[in-house]
Amino acid sequence: MPKTAPDRVPVLRLRGLTRRHGETVVLDGVDLDVQPGEAVALTGPNGSGKSTLLRCVLGTEEPTSGTVELDGRPLDERDPRVRSALAVVMDDQDFFPDLSVVEHLDLLARAHRVADADDLVDDVLAQVGLVAQSGQLPGTLSSGQLRRLALAAALVRPRRLLLLDEPEQRLDTEGLEWLGARLRREKSEGLAVLFASHSPRLVELVADRSLELGRPS
Numbered sequence: 587m588p589k590t591a592p593d594r595v596p597v598l599r600l601r602g603l604t605r606r607h608g609e610t611v612v613l614d615g616v617d618l619d620v621q622p623g624e625a626v627a628l629t630g631p632n633g634s635g636k637s638t639l640l641r642c643v644l645g646t647e648e649p650t651s652g653t654v655e656l657d658g659r660p661l662d663e664r665d666p667r668v669r670s671a672l673a674v675v676m677d678d679q680d681f682f683p684d685l686s687v688v689e690h691l692d693l694l695a696r697a698h699r700v701a702d703a704d705d706l707v708d709d710v711l712a713q714v715g716l717v718a719q720s721g722q723l724p725g726t727l728s729s730g731q732l733r734r735l736a737l738a739a740a741l742v743r744p745r746r747l748l749l750l751d752e753p754e755q756r757l758d759t760e761g762l763e764w765l766g767a768r769l770r771r772e773k774s775e776g777l778a779v780l781f782a783s784h785s786p787r788l789v790e791l792v793a794d795r796s797l798e799l800g801r802p803s
Protein backbone atom coordinates (compact mmCIF):
# COMPACT_ATOMS: atom_id res chain seq x y z
CA MET A 587 0.00 0.00 0.00
CA PRO A 588 1.41 3.45 -0.82
CA LYS A 589 2.55 5.36 2.25
CA THR A 590 0.70 8.48 1.14
CA ALA A 591 -2.94 8.01 0.18
CA PRO A 592 -3.71 10.17 -2.87
CA ASP A 593 -6.63 12.02 -1.27
CA ARG A 594 -4.79 13.07 1.90
CA VAL A 595 -4.21 16.80 2.07
CA PRO A 596 -0.58 17.36 3.02
CA VAL A 597 0.33 19.99 5.59
CA LEU A 598 2.74 21.40 3.03
CA ARG A 599 2.56 21.10 -0.74
CA LEU A 600 5.07 22.65 -3.14
CA ARG A 601 4.50 22.53 -6.87
CA GLY A 602 6.98 23.71 -9.45
CA LEU A 603 8.77 25.90 -6.92
CA THR A 604 11.34 27.92 -8.83
CA ARG A 605 13.63 30.67 -7.61
CA ARG A 606 16.04 32.53 -9.86
CA HIS A 607 18.49 35.31 -9.15
CA GLY A 608 19.14 36.80 -12.58
CA GLU A 609 20.57 33.97 -14.66
CA THR A 610 21.19 31.78 -11.61
CA VAL A 611 18.59 29.07 -11.07
CA VAL A 612 18.57 28.26 -7.34
CA LEU A 613 15.40 26.16 -7.20
CA ASP A 614 14.22 24.51 -10.38
CA GLY A 615 10.62 23.33 -10.22
CA VAL A 616 10.63 21.61 -6.82
CA ASP A 617 7.61 19.39 -6.05
CA LEU A 618 7.20 18.25 -2.46
CA ASP A 619 4.44 17.06 -0.13
CA VAL A 620 4.93 16.79 3.63
CA GLN A 621 2.21 14.89 5.48
CA PRO A 622 1.23 15.16 9.16
CA GLY A 623 3.62 13.05 11.22
CA GLU A 624 6.27 13.08 8.51
CA ALA A 625 9.75 14.62 8.47
CA VAL A 626 11.56 15.55 5.28
CA ALA A 627 15.23 16.55 5.27
CA LEU A 628 16.56 19.06 2.77
CA THR A 629 20.13 18.11 1.98
CA GLY A 630 22.72 19.28 -0.53
CA PRO A 631 25.92 21.31 -0.69
CA ASN A 632 26.39 24.92 0.38
CA GLY A 633 24.41 27.20 -1.89
CA SER A 634 22.06 24.48 -3.14
CA GLY A 635 18.93 26.38 -2.10
CA LYS A 636 17.90 24.79 1.20
CA SER A 637 17.45 28.09 3.03
CA THR A 638 15.87 29.63 -0.05
CA LEU A 639 13.25 26.87 -0.13
CA LEU A 640 12.52 27.32 3.58
CA ARG A 641 12.20 31.10 3.14
CA CYS A 642 9.74 30.56 0.27
CA VAL A 643 7.63 28.38 2.58
CA LEU A 644 7.92 30.92 5.37
CA GLY A 645 6.81 33.67 3.00
CA THR A 646 9.86 35.88 3.50
CA GLU A 647 11.11 35.16 -0.03
CA GLU A 648 8.93 35.27 -3.14
CA PRO A 649 9.30 32.33 -5.52
CA THR A 650 9.90 33.26 -9.16
CA SER A 651 7.16 30.77 -10.02
CA GLY A 652 5.37 27.82 -8.51
CA THR A 653 3.04 27.43 -5.54
CA VAL A 654 3.22 26.86 -1.81
CA GLU A 655 0.13 25.49 -0.05
CA LEU A 656 -0.43 24.91 3.65
CA ASP A 657 -3.30 22.58 4.52
CA GLY A 658 -4.47 22.85 0.92
CA ARG A 659 -4.61 26.66 0.96
CA PRO A 660 -2.24 29.06 -0.78
CA LEU A 661 0.31 30.60 1.52
CA ASP A 662 -0.80 33.98 2.81
CA GLU A 663 1.06 35.34 5.79
CA ARG A 664 -1.85 37.62 6.66
CA ASP A 665 -4.01 34.56 7.33
CA PRO A 666 -3.92 33.86 11.09
CA ARG A 667 -4.42 30.14 10.39
CA VAL A 668 -1.18 30.13 8.45
CA ARG A 669 0.67 32.11 11.10
CA SER A 670 -0.45 29.76 13.83
CA ALA A 671 0.51 26.68 11.77
CA LEU A 672 4.17 27.53 11.26
CA ALA A 673 6.93 27.33 13.85
CA VAL A 674 10.32 28.31 12.55
CA VAL A 675 13.95 28.05 13.56
CA MET A 676 16.05 29.93 11.03
CA ASP A 677 19.74 30.68 10.85
CA ASP A 678 19.53 34.36 11.63
CA GLN A 679 17.06 34.32 14.51
CA ASP A 680 17.00 37.58 16.46
CA PHE A 681 16.04 38.11 20.08
CA PHE A 682 15.13 41.23 22.02
CA PRO A 683 18.35 42.28 23.76
CA ASP A 684 16.55 43.37 26.93
CA LEU A 685 14.29 40.35 27.48
CA SER A 686 15.56 37.35 29.42
CA VAL A 687 15.30 33.78 28.21
CA VAL A 688 12.16 33.10 30.21
CA GLU A 689 10.61 36.45 29.24
CA HIS A 690 11.04 35.59 25.53
CA LEU A 691 9.32 32.27 25.97
CA ASP A 692 6.52 33.75 28.11
CA LEU A 693 5.92 36.44 25.54
CA LEU A 694 5.65 33.95 22.69
CA ALA A 695 3.42 31.53 24.55
CA ARG A 696 1.05 34.30 25.62
CA ALA A 697 1.00 35.98 22.21
CA HIS A 698 -0.15 32.65 20.78
CA ARG A 699 -2.72 32.23 23.57
CA VAL A 700 -1.26 28.95 24.75
CA ALA A 701 -3.19 27.37 27.62
CA ASP A 702 -1.10 26.85 30.79
CA ALA A 703 1.68 29.01 29.38
CA ASP A 704 3.70 29.01 32.64
CA ASP A 705 3.79 25.22 32.84
CA LEU A 706 4.68 24.85 29.18
CA VAL A 707 7.50 27.41 29.41
CA ASP A 708 8.94 25.65 32.48
CA ASP A 709 8.73 22.30 30.72
CA VAL A 710 10.39 23.57 27.53
CA LEU A 711 13.15 25.35 29.51
CA ALA A 712 13.94 22.02 31.16
CA GLN A 713 13.82 20.17 27.84
CA VAL A 714 16.31 22.49 26.16
CA GLY A 715 18.54 22.63 29.24
CA LEU A 716 18.23 26.37 29.90
CA VAL A 717 16.73 26.36 33.41
CA ALA A 718 19.91 27.78 34.96
CA GLN A 719 20.07 30.47 32.25
CA SER A 720 16.38 31.43 32.37
CA GLY A 721 17.10 34.87 33.84
CA GLN A 722 19.97 35.71 31.48
CA LEU A 723 19.75 38.12 28.54
CA PRO A 724 20.36 36.69 25.04
CA GLY A 725 23.63 38.63 24.73
CA THR A 726 25.08 36.68 27.64
CA LEU A 727 24.30 33.20 26.23
CA SER A 728 26.80 30.97 24.46
CA SER A 729 26.15 30.28 20.77
CA GLY A 730 24.85 26.79 21.57
CA GLN A 731 22.58 28.18 24.28
CA LEU A 732 21.23 30.75 21.81
CA ARG A 733 20.42 27.90 19.45
CA ARG A 734 18.61 26.14 22.27
CA LEU A 735 16.62 29.33 22.92
CA ALA A 736 15.63 29.46 19.24
CA LEU A 737 14.47 25.83 19.45
CA ALA A 738 12.60 26.55 22.69
CA ALA A 739 10.85 29.49 21.00
CA ALA A 740 9.44 27.08 18.40
CA LEU A 741 8.28 24.65 21.08
CA VAL A 742 6.24 27.08 23.19
CA ARG A 743 3.83 27.99 20.41
CA PRO A 744 1.14 26.16 18.46
CA ARG A 745 2.34 24.52 15.26
CA ARG A 746 1.39 22.06 12.55
CA LEU A 747 4.55 22.44 10.53
CA LEU A 748 8.01 22.91 11.98
CA LEU A 749 10.56 24.54 9.65
CA LEU A 750 14.17 24.32 10.75
CA ASP A 751 17.28 25.58 9.02
CA GLU A 752 20.31 23.54 10.12
CA PRO A 753 18.95 23.16 13.67
CA GLU A 754 22.01 21.08 14.62
CA GLN A 755 24.25 24.13 14.34
CA ARG A 756 26.34 24.78 17.45
CA LEU A 757 24.72 21.96 19.42
CA ASP A 758 27.02 19.59 21.27
CA THR A 759 26.80 15.82 20.75
CA GLU A 760 24.29 15.37 23.54
CA GLY A 761 22.26 18.28 22.18
CA LEU A 762 22.14 16.69 18.74
CA GLU A 763 20.82 13.42 20.16
CA TRP A 764 18.26 15.35 22.22
CA LEU A 765 17.16 17.27 19.12
CA GLY A 766 16.73 14.03 17.16
CA ALA A 767 14.56 12.56 19.91
CA ARG A 768 12.57 15.79 20.27
CA LEU A 769 11.83 16.00 16.55
CA ARG A 770 10.77 12.35 16.52
CA ARG A 771 8.34 13.25 19.30
CA GLU A 772 6.98 16.10 17.17
CA LYS A 773 6.30 13.57 14.40
CA SER A 774 4.64 11.14 16.78
CA GLU A 775 2.31 13.98 17.84
CA GLY A 776 1.25 14.44 14.22
CA LEU A 777 3.37 17.42 13.28
CA ALA A 778 5.05 17.79 9.94
CA VAL A 779 8.75 18.67 9.98
CA LEU A 780 10.81 20.15 7.14
CA PHE A 781 14.45 20.72 7.99
CA ALA A 782 17.65 21.61 6.18
CA SER A 783 20.67 19.82 7.53
CA HIS A 784 24.33 19.02 6.98
CA SER A 785 24.22 16.42 9.76
CA PRO A 786 23.90 12.83 8.50
CA ARG A 787 23.21 11.82 12.12
CA LEU A 788 20.23 14.17 12.47
CA VAL A 789 18.88 13.09 9.10
CA GLU A 790 19.22 9.44 10.13
CA LEU A 791 17.47 10.09 13.45
CA VAL A 792 14.57 12.14 12.16
CA ALA A 793 13.92 12.05 8.42
CA ASP A 794 11.43 9.74 6.73
CA ARG A 795 12.94 10.85 3.45
CA SER A 796 15.37 13.39 2.04
CA LEU A 797 15.16 15.85 -0.80
CA GLU A 798 18.63 16.44 -2.15
CA LEU A 799 19.10 19.80 -3.83
CA GLY A 800 21.87 20.42 -6.34
CA ARG A 801 24.25 23.26 -6.97
CA PRO A 802 22.62 26.30 -8.60
CA SER A 803 23.01 26.38 -12.40
Ligand SMILES: Nc1ncnc2c1ncn2[C@@H]1O[C@H](COP(=O)(O)OP(=O)(O)OP(=O)(O)O)[C@@H](O)[C@H]1O
Pocket residue numbers: 607610612630631632633634635636637638639782802
Ligand atom coordinates in the same frame (compact mmCIF):
# COMPACT_ATOMS: atom_id res chain seq x y z
N1 LIG B 1 20.01 38.04 -3.44
C1 LIG B 1 20.71 37.11 -4.06
N2 LIG B 1 21.33 37.37 -5.23
C2 LIG B 1 22.03 36.42 -5.89
N3 LIG B 1 22.17 35.14 -5.44
C3 LIG B 1 21.56 34.85 -4.28
C4 LIG B 1 20.81 35.79 -3.53
N4 LIG B 1 20.33 35.17 -2.43
C5 LIG B 1 20.77 33.90 -2.48
N5 LIG B 1 21.51 33.70 -3.58
C6 LIG B 1 22.15 32.44 -3.98
O1 LIG B 1 21.21 31.40 -3.88
C7 LIG B 1 21.91 30.18 -3.65
C8 LIG B 1 21.19 29.38 -2.58
O2 LIG B 1 21.46 29.91 -1.29
P1 LIG B 1 20.88 29.22 0.02
O3 LIG B 1 21.27 30.08 1.17
O4 LIG B 1 19.46 28.90 -0.18
O5 LIG B 1 21.72 27.84 0.05
P2 LIG B 1 21.81 26.72 1.16
O6 LIG B 1 21.59 25.40 0.48
O7 LIG B 1 20.92 27.05 2.30
O8 LIG B 1 23.33 26.83 1.58
P3 LIG B 1 24.11 26.48 2.96
O9 LIG B 1 24.26 24.99 3.02
O10 LIG B 1 25.42 27.17 2.73
O11 LIG B 1 23.33 27.07 4.10
C9 LIG B 1 23.35 30.55 -3.33
O12 LIG B 1 24.16 30.25 -4.46
C10 LIG B 1 23.29 32.03 -3.07
O13 LIG B 1 24.49 32.67 -3.44
